[in-house]
Amino acid sequence: MRAWVVTEPGPMASGPLELVEREVPEPGPGEVLVRVEACGVCRTDLHLAEGDLRPRRPRTAPGHQAVGRVEGTGQRVGVAWLRSTCGTCRYCARGMENLCPSSTYTGWDADGGFAEYLVAPSDYVYPLPDDVPAERLAPLLCAGIIGYRALARCDLPPGGRLGIYGFGASAHLTAQAAIAQGATVHVATRSPASRRLALELGAASAGDRPPEPLDSAILFAPVGDLVPPALEALDRGGTLAIAGIHLTDVPALDYDRHLFQERTLRSVTANTRADGRAYLELALAHPPRVTIAPYPFESAARALTDLANDQVNGAAVLVMG
Ligand SMILES: [Zn+2]
Ligand SMILES: [Zn+2]
Numbered sequence: 001m002r003a004w005v006v007t008e009p010g011p012m013a014s015g016p017l018e019l020v021e022r023e024v025p026e027p028g029p030g031e032v033l034v035r036v037e038a039c040g041v042c043r044t045d046l047h048l049a050e051g052d053l054r055p056r057r058p059r060t061a062p063g064h065q066a067v068g069r070v071e072g073t074g075q076r077v078g079v080a081w082l083r084s085t086c087g088t089c090r091y092c093a094r095g096m097e098n099l100c101p102s103s104t105y106t107g108w109d110a111d112g113g114f115a116e117y118l119v120a121p122s123d124y125v126y127p128l129p130d131d132v133p134a135e136r137l138a139p140l141l142c143a144g145i146i147g148y149r150a151l152a153r154c155d156l157p158p159g160g161r162l163g164i165y166g167f168g169a170s171a172h173l174t175a176q177a178a179i180a181q182g183a184t185v186h187v188a189t190r191s192p193a194s195r196r197l198a199l200e201l202g203a204a205s206a207g208d209r210p211p212e213p214l215d216s217a218i219l220f221a222p223v224g225d226l227v228p229p230a231l232e233a234l235d236r237g238g239t240l241a242i243a244g245i246h247l248t249d250v251p252a253l254d255y256d257r258h259l260f261q262e263r264t265l266r267s268v269t270a271n272t273r274a275d276g277r278a279y280l281e282l283a284l285a286h287p288p289r290v291t292i293a294p295y296p297f298e299s300a301a302r303a304l305t306d307l308a309n310d311q312v313n314g315a316a317v318l319v320m321g
Pocket of ligand 1: 042043044045064081142143
């Protein structure tokens with residue numbers, strides 16, 4: 001089979017990804033072999049290619065939004081970021097398996113979906129319907145699920161004012177979920193195309209900064225410099241959740257300007273399977289508008305380069321030929 005692997009992590013211009021031929025993997029006990037139909041491209045894949053996240057094993061295929069069919073049964077499934085947890089630690093026991101210290105991740109601890117086949121533990125894959133194109137389902141698996149958890153973590157009150165910083169794949173799904181709940185959504189992004197998309201999807205504003213104080217905000221852009229202004233833009237008692245796995249350094253905070261009046265700053269760390277199931281149920285019952293930027297499988301490196309250059313509008317997805 002063909003697989004894209006990270007050889008030498010570095011800037012996309014240095015060619016950190018290589019297309020290789022390898023054996024189709026063998027599923028172990030409790031695992032399924034999945035023939036990939038499409039795989040979403042996430043900023044985390046870019047962090048893995050560029051080395052912002054340290055590799056955990058050599059020559060690993062990234063990709064953690066894989067839609068495919070289980071060999072043997074033909075069942076349509078999705079393979080997402082959370083690959084396994086221990087099930088017994090204090091966090092797993094409390095329903096917080098996203099914090100399990102022994103958790104493993106698709107495309108980081110094991111080969112992911114930038115390949116024609118992958119194996120995954122059967123307890124961690126999500127059943128998916130047959131009648132939706134694979135490329136429409138793929139972005140739900142990380143962009144959708146992580147955005148859903150971020151929306152829960154930012155404590156948006158009913159009918160509240162939500163700020164969204166950065167408007168990529170996850171943000172455009174999360175904005176729709178929030179608007180559907182009755183929120184007023186303000187999007188801050190530099191890209192003119194993303195501003196247009198935000199307004200089309202029902203955002204109340206899209207510009208440099210929100211025009212009114214916010215009850216809640218989610219930072220999707222991996223830019224620590226945005227944390228102080230995003231905190232400052234919160235109303236009293238507001239919450240800022242940082243959605244990404246990687247963030248550049250946060251500058252010094254001024255207690256009075258950025259935190260006092262009970263403003264809260266939170267991270268979002270992966271997701272539980274319960275988050276995944278809840279989000280997929282919601283997204284399949286009320287399908288969001290997914291703006292897809294499809295790329296042929298052979299063009300994975302170009303897809304990541306476009307993502308690095310902020311040239312993807314919506315969700316990039318690799319589609320098998
Ligand atoms: Zn992701
Ligand atoms: Zn655990």
